[in-house]
Structure formats: C-alpha cells, structure tokens
Amino acid sequence: MSNHSDNRTVLSVLTYNRPSVLLRMTGLFYRRGYNIETLVVCETDREDLSRFTVTLSGDPDIIEQIRRQLLKLEDIVKVDVLHIDDCAASELLLIKVKAGNNRHDLLILSQAAGCRVVDIGDDSLTFELSGRSADVQAFIQRVRPYGILEMGCTGITALQRGDSTIFDSLI
Amino acid sequence: MKLNGSEILIECLLEQGVDTVFGYPGGTVLNIYDALYKNSHRINHVLTAHEQGASHAADGYSRATGKVGVCIATSGPGATNLVTGIATAYMDSIPMVAITGNVAVNLLGRDSFQEIDITGVTIPITKHNFLVKDVNDLADTIRLAFEIAQSGRPGPVLVDIPKDVSAAVAEYVPAPASKPRPINPPKPERLAQAIEILKQAKRPLIYMGGGVIAAGAYQQIRALAEKLDIPVCSSLMGLGGFPADHPLWLGMVGMHGTRAANIATRDCDALIVCGARFSDRVAGNPKGFAAGAKIIHMDVDHAEFDKNVQVTVRLAGELKEVLFTVASRLEETKRPEWIAACTANKVEWPAIPTDPEGPVDPSVILRTLRELTDRNTILATDVGQHQMWSAQFYPQYLPRHLLTSGGLGTMGYGMGAAIGAQFGQPDSRVVLVTGDGCFHMNLNELTTMVSHQLPVVVLVMNNRVLGMVRQWQKVFYEKRFSATDPERQTDYVKLAEAFGAKGLVIAKNGDILPVLSEALATDGPVVVDCRISKDANVLPMIPPGGSVENMIESMEAYEQ
Numbered sequence: 019m020s021n022h023s024d025n026r027t028v029l030s031v032l033t034y035n036r037p038s039v040l041l042r043m044t045g046l047f048y049r050r051g052y053n054i055e056t057l058v059v060c061e062t063d064r065e066d067l068s069r070f071t072v073t074l075s076g077d078p079d080i081i082e083q084i085r086r087q088l089l090k091l092e093d094i095v096k097v098d099v100l101h102i103d104d105c106a107a108s109e110l111l112l113i114k115v116k117a118g119n120n121r122h123d124l125l126i127l128s129q130a131a132g133c134r135v136v137d138i139g140d141d142s143l144t145f146e147l148s149g150r151s152a153d154v155q156a157f158i159q160r161v162r163p164y165g166i167l168e169m170g171c172t173g174i175t176a177l178q179r180g181d182s183t184i185f186d187s188l189i
Numbered sequence: 190m191k192l193n194g195s196e197i198l199i200e201c202l203l204e205q206g207v208d209t210v211f212g213y214p215g216g217t218v219l220n221i222y223d224a225l226y227k228n229s230h231r232i233n234h235v236l237t238a239h240e241q242g243a244s245h246a247a248d249g250y251s252r253a254t255g256k257v258g259v260c261i262a263t264s265g266p267g268a269t270n271l272v273t274g275i276a277t278a279y280m281d282s283i284p285m286v287a288i289t290g291n292v293a294v295n296l297l298g299r300d301s302f303q304e305i306d307i308t309g310v311t312i313p314i315t316k317h318n319f320l321v322k323d324v325n326d327l328a329d330t331i332r333l334a335f336e337i338a339q340s341g342r343p344g345p346v347l348v349d350i351p352k353d354v355s356a357a358v359a360e361y362v363p364a365p366a367s368k369p370r371p372i373n374p375p376k377p378e379r380l381a382q383a384i385e386i387l388k389q390a391k392r393p394l395i396y397m398g399g400g401v402i403a404a405g406a407y408q409q410i411r412a413l414a415e416k417l418d419i420p421v422c423s424s425l426m427g428l429g430g431f432p433a434d435h436p437l438w439l440g441m442v443g444m445h446g447t448r449a450a451n452i453a454t455r456d457c458d459a460l461i462v463c464g465a466r467f468s469d470r471v472a473g474n475p476k477g478f479a480a481g482a483k484i485i486h487m488d489v490d491h492a493e494f495d496k497n498v499q500v501t502v503r504l505a506g507e508l509k510e511v512l513f514t515v516a517s518r519l520e521e522t523k524r525p526e527w528i529a530a531c532t533a534n535k536v537e538w539p540a541i542p543t544d545p546e547g548p549v550d551p552s553v554i555l556r557t558l559r560e561l562t563d564r565n566t567i568l569a570t571d572v573g574q575h576q577m578w579s580a581q582f583y584p585q586y587l588p589r590h591l592l593t594s595g596g597l598g599t600m601g602y603g604m605g606a607a608i609g610a611q612f613g614q615p616d617s618r619v620v621l622v623t624g625d626g627c628f629h630m631n632l633n634e635l636t637t638m639v640s641h642q643l644p645v646v647v648l649v650m651n652n653r654v655l656g657m658v659r660q661w662q663k664v665f666y667e668k669r670f671s672a673t674d675p676e677r678q679t680d681y682v683k684l685a686e687a688f689g690a691k692g693l694v695i696a697k698n699g700d701i702l703p704v705l706s707e708a709l710a711t712d713g714p715v716v717v718d719c720r721i722s723k724d725a726n727v728l729p730m731i732p733p734g735g736s737v738e739n740m741i742e743s744m745e746a747y748e749q
Contacts (some may be wrong), residue, residue, distance in 0.1 A: 038308070045312050079495060086492035092317040092337060 024151065026055065027081050028100040028107060028176045031070040031088060032184050035061065039093045043070060046091065052076070052084050056109070056173020067095065069184070071175045073102065098184050100176055102151075107176035111154045112136070114144045116165035124164060131157045142167055190362075194324045194355040195224035198288065199232060201331035205366050207259050209233045209250065209612050211243040211605075213270075215263020216303060217290030220355040235612060235641070237605065238633040240267050244274020245605025245631075246612070248283050252592045253567055253610035253617075255405070257284045257338050264291045265303030268349075269310065273599055275345045276314040280596025281426060282403055284343035286334045287311075293353040294322050311347050318347040324357035328364070336367035342490040343403055372489060375504040375511060383485045383502045384518050390459035390483075392527045393419045396442055396471070399426030399595065400464015400488060400508060402588045407431070409512035410463060416516050418524045419461070420531045422450035424471050425580055426595040427464070433584035439531055443471035444731050445577040449534035451729075451737040454479045456530070462486045464508050467497035468596070469733070477736045487511045538582075545699025551575065551650050551721045555582035557701050558620065558648070561709055566618040567592065567610045571603040571627030573657035575650040577727040579622045590617075601630030604647075608634060611643045618644070618709070625651040625677065632684070638714035639689040646708045647716045649681055652723040660726055664747070674723075681718035690714040 033039045040059060047054050058071045074081070085097045100107075114137075115124055121143065128135065128145050131153070137144035147157050151174065158169070178184070192200065198221060202210065212234060214222045225234045237243040240262040247258030258278070262271050268289040278285045292301040308318045317337050319330045327350070334346040387393060401410055401423075407430050414421050414437050421431045422442040431438055440447030442454060454460065460482040465471070472478035475498045484500040486493070487508055494503040504511050541553055555578055568583055569592040570576040576593055585591050592610055594602040607621040628649050638645050650656075659673040682692030691711055695704045695718070708715040730741045741747045 038312075041309065042312055049313055083492065083496060086494070090316075090490070090492055 024102050026073045026075050026102045028102055028105060028174060029070075029072040029074070029081075029085070029088070030098040030100055030176060030178070030184055031072060031094060032062070032096040032188075033068050033070060034093045034095065035066055035068045036093055039068065039070075042091055042093060043088070046087055047084075050084070050087060052080070058173045058175045060175065064185075071173065073174050096184060096188065098178065100178055102174070102176070105176045105178050107150060107174050108148055109151055109154055109174045110172045111147045111157070111169065112144065112171070113147070113158065113161065113169035114139075114142050114167040115161045116167055117141050117143050118164070120164050124161065127160055131160070133157065190360070191358050192361040193220065193224070193358050194327050194350065195220040197324070197327050197359060197361050198331060198350070198355070199224045199228045200361055200363070201328050202259060203231060204332070204364060205257065205335045207232065207257070209235060210259040210261055211235045211237055211246040211250070211609065212261030213237060213240045213243055213263070213267060215267045215290065217264040217292060217352040218261060218267075218355070220352065221261065221288070221290065221350070233612075235608070235637070237608070238636050239631070240270030241273055241601065242605040242608070242631060242634040242637065244271040244287065245277065245599075245602050246609035247285050247287070248274060248278045248602075249569060249592050249606030249609030250613040251278070251283050251285055251609070252606070253589055254613040255589060256613070257286055257335055258609065259286050259288065261288045262290075263303065264289060264307070265305045267303075268305055268307040272310060272314065273601075274605065275311055275347065277594050277597045277599045277602055278345040279314045279316075281594065282343050282399060283345065284338040285345040286331075286338055287345060287347040289347060289349045290355065291320070291349050291351045294351045295353075297351065307347065308349050314345070315347050316344040318349065320349045321354055322351065324354050324359040327354065327359065328361060332364060332367050336370065339367070340370040341372060342400070372507040373505070374514075375506045379502055379504055380514060380518075383504055383515060386459050386483045386485060386502065387417065387461075387515070387519055391524070392457045393417065393459040393461065394453050394457035394482070395419050395421040395461045395463060396423065396454065396465055397421065397427040397430055397463045398424040398465025401427055401430040402464075404464060404489065404508035405588075406464070406508040406512055407588050409509050409516070411435070413461075413512050413516040417519055417522045418528060420453055420528060422446070422453060424465050424468065424595065425593060428580060428591050429585035429588045432586045434586065436532070437528070439535070441580055444473060444733070445581065445727050445729065446471075448536055448729060448740065448742070449531060451731065451740060452534045453531045455481070455737050457482045460484045462500070463512065464488060466493050469497075472498055473731055473734050474736045542698055545697065547698035549695055549698060549701065549719060549721050551578045551719070551725055552582040553698065554648065554650075554695065554701055554705070554719055555579060555622070558705055559583050561705055562618055562620065564590075566590065566620060567614060569593070569603045569607040569610060569619065569621045571621075571623040572598045572600045573624050573627060573655070574652075574660065574725070574727050575622050575624045575627075575656075577657075578650070583622075600627040603627060604631045604634035607645045607647070608637055608643060611645055618646075620646045620648065622648045622650065624656060625649055625653060625679070626655040629677070629679070635685065635688040635690055635714060635716070642713045644712050645714050646711075647714065648719055649716060650719050650721055651681065652721050652725060653677065654723045656723070656725070657727070659723070663726075663744075664730070664732070664741070681716055685714075685716035690716055693717045695719045
C-alpha cells in the first residue's frame with residue numbers, strides 16, 4: 019500500500035445490481051489501460067442498485083475519459099466524480115500486530131488512534147480502525163516497528179458532502 | 190399465448206421486422222432451428238459454410254440495408270466462431286444481434302460438452318450482452334438487445350440462450366418493434382461557440398466518418414458543405430456519405446488518402462469532424478493533425494471526444510440535427526480561393542493503358558469496373574492492398590454501397606459481407622474485391638453463394654503474395670519478405686468450378702474489359718483470377734506516426 023497525499027479521484031458509480039457488472043467494469047478499466055487503486059462494491063438502500071466506489075490517480079482529462087466510457091456500459095446508471103479531499107471518505111483496516119512485551123504500549127497507541135481491539139491472541143493483538151486514508155496509513159506506520167503479522171484493508175468508500183446524493187436527478 | 194422459448198425468439202425477431210437471419214445449426218440451438226423450420230414461410234434462414242461467414246453476412250446485410258443484422262450459432266465453437274464477426278461489427282459500429290445457444294442452465298459452469306462462457310468472451314466486443322436463464326425474461330431481452338444495438342452509436346449485442354430456456358414455455362405477449370433511444374441535443378453554448386468558429390473561419394474543412402452513414406446524415410452534411418462552401422474529406426468508413434463527383438469532394442484522408450485531403454487537413458483553420466474518431470489510420474500523428482485548426486467535433490458518442498485528438502468544441506448529439514442546426518444558423522458563404530487551393534492538389538489519374546498484351550494494373554480493373562457498373566452497385570472488400578485500391582479507384586456516390594472492415598481490418602470479411610448484402614439488396618449488383626490472401630481465409634462461403642445462386646462477382650486481386658504486409662516489409666523491413674510469399678498453387682478457375690461457380694481469368698491488360706463484362710453478365714457466382722504484379726503498391730502512403738510531410742508518393746523516389 020502506498021502513501022498518497024492525495025490527488026486521488028473517487029468515482030462513485032451507481033449501477034444496476036446484476037451479476038456481471040463487476041466484470042464489465044473492471045474489464046473496461048483493464049482494456050483501456052486505466053489503473054484502479056481501490057474498489058469497494060456495496061448494495062444501496064435501493065434493492066435494484068449497487069454502488070461501486072473506485073479510487074484512482076490520473077489527470078482530469080483521463081478521469082473524464084473514464085467517466086464517459088463507464089457511462090456507455092448498459093449496467094451503469096450514474097457516475098459522480100468526487101475529489102478525495104472534498105467528500106466524506108473512509109476505509110477500514112484490520113491489523114494483527116505481534117504483542118511480545120509491548121502489549122501495553124500497543125493498547126495505548128491504539129486507543130490514541132481511535133482503534134477497536136477486535137481480537138487478543140497469545141502473542142498478538144488485532145485492531146480495527148476506520149477513517150480517512152491518511153489516519154489509517156499513520157497508524158500502520160506507528161505499529162510497524164512492533165511487527166505486523168498480517169493486515170487487511172478495504173478501499174475507500176465515499177459520499178459527497180452536503181445534502182446532495184448520487185440519487186439526485188435520477189428518474 | 191403460450192409458446193416455447195424458441196418460438197418466442199422467432200416472434201420477437203418478427204416483431205423487429207427481421208426477415209433474414211444467417212446461421213449454422215448445432216446441439217444447443219436444435220430447438221431454435223426447429224422453430225425456424227416451422228416458421229420458414231415467415232423468416233428466411235441462410236445457412237453459411239462456417240459461423241464466421243454468418244456473422245460477416247449479418248454485418249454485410251446491416252451495412253447494405255441499415256437494418257439490424259442477425260446471426261445464430263450453437264454453443265462452444267459455434268459461438269466462438271462468431272467472435273471475429275462480432276468484433277468487426279463492434280469496431281465499425283454496425284448494429285447486429287448475435288444469438289447463441291448454450292448448454293442447459295443446470296450444466297452451465299461445469300465445462301459441459303460445447304460449453305463456453307460466450308458472454309464473458311464477448312464483453313469487450315459487444316455494446317452489451319445477455320445470458321437468459323429464465324424463459325420469462327426472453328422476449329424482453331430480445332427487444333432490449335435490438336434497442337441497444339440501434340441506439341446512439343450502433344453496435345453488436347449478443348444474447349446467449351441455454352437449451353432448456355429455448356424449450357421452456359412462457360406466455361408471449363406481442364409488442365411493437367424497439368425504437369432507438371432519444372439523443373440529447375448539444376449544449377446551446379457549445380453550438381454558439383461552433384457557430385462563432387465557423388463564422389471566423391477562412392479555410393474550413395469537413396472530415397467525416399462512418400457516423401454520418403450510421404446516422405443517415407448525408408443530406409445534412411452536403412447541405413452544410415454547399416451552404417458554407419466547405420471542402421469535404423472522409424475516412425474509409427465515411428466513403429459514400431458524400432458523392433465522389435461533387436466539386437467539394439477531396440477524397441479519403443489519412444495513411445492512403447489523397448494528397449488533396451491530407452494537405453487540406455494541414456492547411457485548414459477550422460476542421461469540422463463529423464461522426465469520425467481520428468483513428469491512427471487517419472491521424473497518424475495525433476498531435477500534428479490539423480494543428481493549425483480549431484476543431485469542432487460532432488459525434489453521438491461522448492467517449493470519442495478528446496480520446497485521440499484534443500478538440501476545441503464538442504457537439505454531442507444526433508448528427509442530422511446537429512448538422513442542420515449549425516447550417517441553419519450560418520449565412521451562405523463563398524470561398525473560391527480556398528476551394529481552388531484545395532482542388533489544385535487533386536492528382537489526375539493516369540490514362541488507361543491501351544496495350545492489350547500489357548500487365549494487369551489493379552487500378553485499371555477497378556476503374557473499368559466502375560465504368561461497367563451503375564451507382565447502385567455494392568462493393569464489398571476484404572482487407573489489404575485491394576481494399577485501399579477499391580477505396581481509391583472505385584469512387585462511391587451513395588451511402589451503404591461500400592462494405593469494408595475499416596476498424597478491425599478483418600481479412601476474410603468480404604465473402605460473408607457480400608452474401609449478406611446480396612440478401613439485403615437482391616436488386617443490387619454485388620461485387621467483392623478481395624486478394625488471394627484474404628480469399629483463402631473464407632473462400633468456403635463460395636458454397637453458400639452457389640447454393641443460393643447469388644450473382645456475386647468475386648474479383649481476386651491475385652499477386653501471389655500477402656501484398657500489404659509485403660509492402661510494409663518493403664518499406665520498413667529492408668525487403669525481408671518474411672512469410673508473405675506463400676507460393677500457393679491454387680487454380681482459381683478449377684476451384685470456382687469445383688464449388689459449382691464460374692471461373693474466369695484476367696491475365697493481361699486486354700482481358701480486363703471483356704472478362705469483367707462477362708462476369709457481370711453472369712447470373713450466378715463468378716470468381717475472377719486477376720493476375721496482378723506482386724510489386725504493385727498502394728500509394729500515396731503516410732508512414733505510421735507521420736503527417737502529410739512524410740507522404741510517400743512514389744516507391745522509386747522513396748527507395749533512392
């Protein structure tokens with residue numbers, strides 16, 4: 019995982035909830051040579067619609083090309099382009115750290131970072147942290163010296179700020 | 190009314206006005222073929238020699254008629270054999286619906302006999318595709334497939350129907366034919382910007398493409414060109430969208446385009462790009478293409494804007510409407526100096542040689558063919574040197590009369606396309622110009638032409654080499670003719686006769702007129718072995734990545 023600081027763009031893509039959408043979308047990114055950094059797929063409160071949240075880097079011209087190509091896919095209903103610093107964005111980290119003699123230090127660290135302890139092993143602690151990418155990255159750097167046994171991180175999921183939603187202007 | 194899936198499919202095809210389908214039977218489409226048998230008085234099925242031929246025939250039928258082409262194949266290899274034809278249609282934006290069978294739903298995903306994930310395979314080469322797992326969804330899926338194929342920028346759609354779905358029974362309720370979806374007009378401020386550019390322009394040029402033909406915007410583009418006195422050039426795909434004998438016509442633009450068209454793109458100060466996409470065969474050097482011009486890009490597909498060349502104004506919309514609106518908001522203009530400058534670069538064709546014993550020049554064959562055939566003649570081509578000669582020396586006056594694989598460049602396209610065109614336009618003469626390389630790829634379809642006694646004239650430009658690749662080896666690989674000199678011993682006359690067709694030979698200049706005349710007078714398929722030199726080149730040529738400054742006009746001059 020690299021440290022971005024942070025000109026990433028977030029595409030919030032509303033799609034019909036059909037089995038092949040993921041394949042069609044990722045296939046489009048692959049064959050046009052666009053690089054996905056993170057991808058989160060979830061249902062929405064409308065049963066027939068799903069939301070794909072894609073983060074990627076690239077200059078605005080490329081992002082605009084991607085947006086137009088995505089809109090050609092039959093399954094895609096809407097594409098919102100969000101800038102990562104101007105939306106409510108969050109990701110989730112699960113990280114298992116070697117405890118050794120540092121159990122106490124790690125618990126203080128995790129508390130300061132706003133983590134939840136989700137599992138305590140004989141020689142490990144597993145933390146859960148959600149928040150902005152920068153906070154998640156910072157926490158990873160802090161615990162690295164203790165020994166990261168394994169970790170998993172979701173990509174970013176994001177919503178636009180204010181009262182507007184992706185459903186606006188949908189029929 | 191309760192019908193099985195196959196009968197529902199036939200009813201839905203009939204709803205859409207489909208009268209002819211091209212295909213090949215097999216295990217998973219047995220039910221569909223049974224329904225075709227029972228409905229043979231309502232829908233004509235044309236059996237090809239190979240599924241690829243069926244896919245190209247559906248494409249050729251569509252290009253020649255403007256209707257949606259339909260092809261049918263069984264699962265597995267039947268379906269994968271359609272792939273090249275679907276991709277050809279996709280690259281040239283040809284509306285097509287491909288129907289494939291698949292194994293029964295409960296056998297899907299188990300590597301069953303002749304199972305292939307054809308929807309997975311064709312995602313990149315279709316506008317959309319469907320796997321229908323429930324017979325109750327079948328009718329609406331077929332209707333939607335036709336809607337998608339025709340809407341916006343047209344293209345192929347595939348519908349995969351498992352065998353049990355084609356047998357299962359459901360309620361069928363008739364519906365009207367699908368209509369293309371409405372298209373939003375361009376934004377007023379962009380229109381205003383385009384109008385302003387054209388008001389200021391001193392040296393405007395139109396570069397049109399296949400989009401003009403897809404949209405049927407021939408009258409509108411002509412009206413705009415005539416009202417504002419704008420010269421016109423076109424990509425290969427746009428040929429026929431503007432009459433080649435019009436005083437404003439400059440010819441094809443790009444790699445093998447005319448000198449006049451290519452110089453005009455360099456010198457223009459405003460370029461109207463209409464239904465074209467700046468392919469690398471047109472804009473070899475996208476940064477240098479029309480570098481001195483403000484570019485107005487009209488297209489129905491938003492994703493084409495700024496894809497290859499950055500443009501000044503994007504006019505997204507239905508081309509007929511966009512062209513009409515632009516023309517209606519501008520005053521009539523005359524620009525004799527610019528027109529004279531453009532047309533001065535037109536190169537006259539050399540006189541037709543008169544020595545009857547002289548060598549066979551492919552351009553002379555095409556020019557003679559043009560004189561012998563009326564404007565309604567449909568010319569299909571394969572891909573390579575003969576394709577470019579056809580574009581250069583067989584001028585087009587009407588849209589939908591040149592059928593050629595411009596985008597994918599599919600060798601072997603022509604036989605199927607000619608068959609499809611002849612079924613779509615039974616009253617038009619269809620001529621296929623092919624090369625000996627391309628002809629060897631799909632000559633099996635001669636059997637289809639013979640079965641139906643289609644009066645297609647197949648001109649094989651036989652140089653005994655793979656000419657276009659060889660030409661590139663000549664120019665860019667120091668004449669190392671790797672795998673382009675196959676030494677084939679095919680006797681084309683015997684070959685034609687073995688299939689039940691007529692075979693003729695053009696061996697010298699004096700044969701051209703009588704043999705072409707005889708071929709055109711034949712009521713059935715004819716193969717003409719046109720023995721041309723293996724060193725005939727396609728010129729002019731702008732090397733890949735180059736611009737008009739790099740144009741090669743004579744091979745002798747280039748080699749020195």
